[in-house]
Amino acid sequence: MSDLILHHFDLSPFAEKVRLMLGLKQLSWRSVEIPMVMPKPDLVALTGGYRKTPVLQIGADVYCDTRLIARELERRYPSPSLFPHGGGALVEALSAWSDRVFFDPGAGLAMGTNQAFIPAPVLEDRKAFFNFMDFETLEANLPHLYTQVAVGLELVDRQLEDGRHYLGGNAPGLIDIQAYFPLWMLRGNVARTPQLVAGYPRLQAWEQRLQQLGHGDRRPCTSAEALAIARSASSSVVPTVDPNDPLGLAAGDLVTVTPDDYGRVPVQGTLYCLHTQEVAIRREDDRAGTVVVHFPRGGYRIDRVAG
Template sequence: MSHLILHHYPSSPFSEKIRAVLGYKQLAWKSVIIPSVMPKPDVVALTGGYRKTPILQVGSDIYCDSALICDVLEHEQPEPMLYPPHIKGVARVFAQWADSTLFWAAMAYNLQPKGAALLFAKLPAEAAQVFAADRRAMSGGMRRDRPEDATAAYRSYLRRIAHMVEEHDFLFGAAPCLADFAAYHPLWFTRQCVPLMSDIFTATPAVLEWMDRMADMGHGRMEPFTAHSAIAVAAGSDPLPLVGDVFQDEHGIPLGSQVTVAAESFGTEPTEGELIAATRTRYSLRRTDPRAGTVHVHFPRIGYVLRACL
C-alpha cells in the first residue's frame, strides 16, 4: 500500500480516534492539517463534497468516515487486531454506539458555555461564532441534548465504561479493540481540549486509568505533509483495483450510474460521481477533479445514503 496520508486537525475527536489506532498499530503516516471549518478547498478537491474530519488518503483512493478508515488500517496491518474474532460483532456494535450516542452526549456536555469559552479562549473573538455557525450548518435538523440532559447521560455512560475497565485493562479484555478507540476519543476531548470540564471523571478513576493506557500507545510515526503535496500524490497515482464482489444491489441503481453519497445526519454535503462499487460494506465513486485528477472516493454503507442523480 502507498503512504498513508491523514487529513485532520489537532482538536478533532474522530481524528484522535484514528491517530490512536495508528499508534496502536505503530504505523507510519503523513499528516496534513486541514481547517476545522469551511471552506476546505483542498479537502473538497479530493472528496468532491464530503467535508467531515478525518479523511484517509492512499494515493488516489480517498476513504471517508473513521469507521471505514479503521477497516482500511486493519487491512494495512492486521496485527495487533482491532477486530479479534471472538468479539468482532460486539466490538463493532459498541463502537457504533460510542461514535454516536456517547459522542453526542459528551460533546453537548463539553461545549456548554464554559467549555466553549475555554476552547476558544486563545483565539480571536469571532472564532467561536464562526465555529458555531459552521456546526449549525452541518447539523441541519439534528436534535441536540440540552447540557443538563447530556451531563446526566455522560455521567451514566462513564460509570458503565468504568465497570468494564475495572475488570480488565481494556473494555473487552487484556488488549484494546475497535470499541476502545471509539469510546476513547470523545472522552479525550473532555480531558485534553476542555480540561475545565474534566471534573466529570472524578467519580470514575478507573476510566482515567484506562485513558492513560490508551494515550500511552501514542500516535505512530508521523511526518508533516502539505495539502498541495497530498493533492499532487493523488494526481500522480492510479486508484487501487477493485477486487472481489463489488456489487450488492439494494437500491436498483446499476454500476456506472451517476450518483450521490451523503451522510444520513451530521455533515450531509453530498459527493457526486460514478458508482463503481456497492459492496456489502461500502460504496465507491469515481470522480475527476481539475487538481487531484481521477480519484476513487469510498464511504461505509452504514450511516450513508446512496441516491441516483436525476
C-alpha cells in the first residue's frame, strides 16, 4: 500500500499540479477528497489550520504547499526526476511566475466569467479567501485579465519555437507542469480558452503531451483512514534547527507559521525543523495524534508565540 496520501479535490488546479508530478514519477498514491470550501475538519486536524489545497501526507508528516511537495517528492523518489535537464533551483524560482503572475489572472477569469453559475457558498468562501481579487471590479477587468493570460500563453509557445517537445528540452519536468496547470484551469473554467490558444499550435501540441503524463496509480482513501494512519505513525524526519537562522529560534520554541499571501490562517506548534528553505512544526491533535507539519520558507511567516 502506498505511503503517499494526497488531500485534494478534483477541480483544484494546484492539486492537478501535484497529480501530474505523481504521474511523471509514476507513483502510486492514495486520494482523500476534501471539501472545496471551509469547514474542512478532517484536513485541519492534520494541518492545524492550513486550509489550502492540496496537502500531502506521508505517515505523520504533513506537507503543505505544492512547492514543498515537489521538493519532497523529488527527495524521496528521485527517478524519474522532476528536473531532467538539471537547474532545479531556477525551476523552483519560476513558480513565482507560474503560480501567481500566470495563474492569478486566469483565476480572475474563471471567477469573473462564471460568477452567475458559481454556487453561493463557494463564491462567498472565495471572496473572503482571494484577498488579491476585487470582486466588485472583476467584470470590468475581464479584458485586462485576458491580456495578462495571453502574456503567459505566448511565453510558453515561444519557448517551444525551436521544436523542443518540452519547455526544458526533450523530457517533461516540473517546469512543464508549472506552466501547464494554469492552462488546465483555463480549459476547465473559461469558455473562451479555445480562442485564447488558437494562435499557438506548438502550445496546443505540448498541452496534449502534458495530458499524457497521467496521474500515476490513484487509489481512494477515506479521511478517517488517513487520520488513523497519522495517529499510528511517527515523523520520519530527523529534527534539526539551524542555529544561525536570522530568526534566532530554538528547537521546541512555540511558533506560528502563516502564509503571507492569501488564506492567512496561522498554524501553531513547536519548532521541529528550520532551514533556509523549510520550516516544520510538531503539534498534537486529538484525532491525528502527534504530527509534523512542513511548510516552505518562501512565502511563509514564522512568529514566536509570546508567553
